[in-house]
Amino acid sequence: MNPDVLRFSPGAYLAPAVDWLNANFHPFFAALTKLIETVLGGIEAALLYPPAYAVIIAAVLLAGFLIGFRAATVTAIALAFCFLSGLWTASMQTLALVTVAVMISVLVAFPLGILASRYEKFAAASRPVLDIMQTVPPWVYLIPAVMLFSLGRVPAIIATIVYGIPPMLRLTTLAFNQVPKDLLELGQASGASPRSILLKIEIPSATPTLLVGLNQCILLSLAMVVLAGLVGAGGLGAEVTRGLTRMEMGLGLRAGLAIVAIAILLDRLSKGALQGRRIGRSATAA
Amino acid sequence: MNTVKEANDVLLDCQNVWKIFGARSSAAVKAVSERGLSKKQVLQDFDCVVGVSDASLQVRRGEIFCIMGLSGSGKSTLVRLLNRLIEPSLGKIVVKGREIAKLNPAELRDMRARNIGMVFQSVALLPYRTVLENAAFGLEVRGVPKDERNETARAALAKVGLSDWISRYPSELSGGMQQRVGLARALAADPEIILMDEPFSALDPLIRRQLQDEFRQLTKSLGKSAVFITHDLEEAIRIGDRIAIMKDGIIVQVGTAEEIVTKPAGDYVAEFVAGISRIHLVKAHSVMRPVGDFKTSQPHCDVDALLKASPEADIGELIDITMRSERDAVAVVENGSIVGVVTTRGLLRGVAGMPAGAPGAA
Ligand SMILES: Nc1ncnc2c1ncn2[C@@H]1O[C@H](COP(=O)(O)OP(=O)(O)OP(=O)(O)O)[C@@H](O)[C@H]1O
Ligand SMILES: [Mg+2]
Numbered sequence: 323m324n325p326d327v328l329r330f331s332p333g334a335y336l337a338p339a340v341d342w343l344n345a346n347f348h349p350f351f352a353a354l355t356k357l358i359e360t361v362l363g364g365i366e367a368a369l370l371y372p373p374a375y376a377v378i379i380a381a382v383l384l385a386g387f388l389i390g391f392r393a394a395t396v397t398a399i400a401l402a403f404c405f406l407s408g409l410w411t412a413s414m415q416t417l418a419l420v421t422v423a424v425m426i427s428v429l430v431a432f433p434l435g436i437l438a439s440r441y442e443k444f445a446a447a448s449r450p451v452l453d454i455m456q457t458v459p460p461w462v463y464l465i466p467a468v469m470l471f472s473l474g475r476v477p478a479i480i481a482t483i484v485y486g487i488p489p490m491l492r493l494t495t496l497a498f499n500q501v502p503k504d505l506l507e508l509g510q511a512s513g514a515s516p517r518s519i520l521l522k523i524e525i526p527s528a529t530p531t532l533l534v535g536l537n538q539c540i541l542l543s544l545a546m547v548v549l550a551g552l553v554g555a556g557g558l559g560a561e562v563t564r565g566l567t568r569m570e571m572g573l574g575l576r577a578g579l580a581i582v583a584i585a586i587l588l589d590r591l592s593k594g595a596l597q598g599r600r601i602g603r604s605a606t607a608a
Numbered sequence: 609m610n611t612v613k614e615a616n617d618v619l620l621d622c623q624n625v626w627k628i629f630g631a632r633s634s635a636a637v638k639a640v641s642e643r644g645l646s647k648k649q650v651l652q653d654f655d656c657v658v659g660v661s662d663a664s665l666q667v668r669r670g671e672i673f674c675i676m677g678l679s680g681s682g683k684s685t686l687v688r689l690l691n692r693l694i695e696p697s698l699g700k701i702v703v704k705g706r707e708i709a710k711l712n713p714a715e716l717r718d719m720r721a722r723n724i725g726m727v728f729q730s731v732a733l734l735p736y737r738t739v740l741e742n743a744a745f746g747l748e749v750r751g752v753p754k755d756e757r758n759e760t761a762r763a764a765l766a767k768v769g770l771s772d773w774i775s776r777y778p779s780e781l782s783g784g785m786q787q788r789v790g791l792a793r794a795l796a797a798d799p800e801i802i803l804m805d806e807p808f809s810a811l812d813p814l815i816r817r818q819l820q821d822e823f824r825q826l827t828k829s830l831g832k833s834a835v836f837i838t839h840d841l842e843e844a845i846r847i848g849d850r851i852a853i854m855k856d857g858i859i860v861q862v863g864t865a866e867e868i869v870t871k872p873a874g875d876y877v878a879e880f881v882a883g884i885s886r887i888h889l890v891k892a893h894s895v896m897r898p899v900g901d902f903k904t905s906q907p908h909c910d911v912d913a914l915l916k917a918s919p920e921a922d923i924g925e926l927i928d929i930t931m932r933s934e935r936d937a938v939a940v941v942e943n944g945s946i947v948g949v950v951t952t953r954g955l956l957r958g959v960a961g962m963p964a965g966a967p968g969a970a
Contacts (some may be wrong), residue, residue, distance in 0.1 A: 513721030514749035
């Protein structure tokens with residue numbers, strides 16, 4: 323007997339499904355592509371149109387005012403490195419990609435995370451899906467994404483979103499489950515509407531954990547965006563890929579370090595947003 | 609007199625309320641209402657916990673009603689049934705003439721916002737809000753404009769003595785101060801009834817006594833009604849106009865402090881009241897001998913020459929009067945005529961907590 327008959331091959335079913343989607347929903351995917359491209363283009367233009375030093379100064383000032391001196395220093399060093407390594411354009415492209423991907427991930431994951439914290443059945447059903455999303459090697463997503471959206475930045479963003487949703491969703495659920503029960507009871511006993519309870523009690527109480535989720539989402543998305551250089555997403559991922567294919571050690575190393583710089587920058591800024599609020603709170607209170 | 613009006617003016621009426629927790633609670637409720645199963649049987653047959661069992665109570669306007677019971681006796685469950693944070697399994701709760709089980713969500717919210725406030729054992733202050741913002745919370749969710757609600761919250765905080773702390777955060781306050789913020793938050797919403805679930809249990813005895821007195825004064829001066837939960841009988845006696853004693857979800861006795869101490873219903877309550885000082889609880893009318901009775905047993909004693917006290921004088925006052933007199937007896941006068949005599953023996957009996965009809969009464 324031929325063992326090939328028994329071989330499980332989900333791809334054999336998935337590929338026609340993707341083909342079918344492509345054939346029947348092409349206008350939808352085309353419109354989605356256009357929308358994402360527009361937003362992405364806008365952010366990229368905002369980062370790349372002004373001279374690099376202007377962007378750096380503006381970012382440092384913002385970090386200084388909104389978070390603190392240390393965040394401003396980290397911002398200055400990270401962005402200066404991107405500029406001086408000659409990878410400014412690629413770095414800003416990557417930053418734009420990550421920003422858009424994270425925004426969409428959060429938009430999807432936040433409401434679903436709240437749903438999962440409210441409805442145990444939904445949480446139970448979503449758990450295996452999230453497990454699969456997190457454990458399948460990320461470049462596997464790239465294949466159907468490229469089939470549907472063709473090469474370029476959009477499939478990269480889609481794959482990144484798929485990868486960025488699970489941590490944000492899980493931590494949103496955790497954050498809402500952790501809201502103290504007595505505070506919820508207070509909301510109900512005071513006659514607050516469900517909306518007031520959400521906005522005035524649940525979200526503020528959940529904020530620290532939500533920010534941890536955001537932080538995770540940003541860092542995982544950044545890792546994925548670099549991988550997406552393989553499908554022509556441009557940015558630092560493309561530089562790394564080029565360094566690899568041409569065996570250019572110098573370029574690969576510079577691009578790698580620029581990615582580290584962006585990662586540190588995003589990490590410190592998102593964490594600073596959390597700690598900055600805390601410091602501000604006790605400072606005004608003291 | 610307004611006692612007749614007050615007696616009729618029941619703000620909160622809880623009629624034969626049951627709460628049964630558990631997966632098969634509906635079957636258990638059915639069995640209870642049809643066959644009258646006991647708490648133990650319900651646990652055995654249905655694996656359900658009876659939280660509150662057939663509780664009935666009335667809270668009148670201006671009254672502080674204490675519910676006292678040990679841990680797990682169902683106090684928190686009962687108080688949460690009163691504002692429908694928990695749905696009753698059986699029975700009816702009427703607040704200001706409206707049955708709360710029949711209110712729709714919006715009406716229920718309105719009722720909670722305007723008529724029934726709540727103070728929690730855990731205080732439940734929002735850590736990311738200042739004291740003022742916390743105190744204004746109830747008004748904020750009701751949609752009161754900012755200036756107005758801050759004004760009201762400031763006044764409520766002044767009443768509990770926290771005017772200097774309004775821009776601090778809860779973490780900077782001591783436990784007693786936090787509890788006062790919780791009280792101010794309830795007062796700012798200006799409800800007619802305040803539910804208090806063991807608000808002072810976590811505090812040390814000194815602060816606790818102080819807050820008990822403040823709370824009683826404040827509630828009385830504002831003319832509010834309150835349901836006050838506690839596991840401490842002394843606290844219930846200090847604060848409550850009437851006290852309900854709960855055991856295993858059942859209200860075993862309802863009455864004034866004096867009634868509970870002098871006529872405990874059953875061994876369980878008797879054990880509780882054994883350690884309570886009666887000096888300020890037991891009144892002349894419950895330890896006196898009828899005047900005729902006294903005259904026949906002591907014909908040579910001139911009753912009219914005794915010092916006099918009112919029937920409401922407590923044992924402490926009676927002891928003072930006896931010490932000032934040369935005799936061992938005090939006459940009890942009501943409406944100008946002597947109705948009874950309190951002897952030293954009677955006083956001792958009152959202090960020791962022996963019931964009035966016990967042998968050896970003299
Ligand atoms: N949500 C619930 N699910 C199941 N059982 C519950 C629930 N809430 C309370 N109970 C049970 O109901 C009974 C009464 O609990 P309750 O919290 O009302 O007691 P309590 O008198 O307030 O005690 P404490 O003084 O410790 O606060 C307990 O046996 C408890 O196990
Ligand atoms: Mg309790």
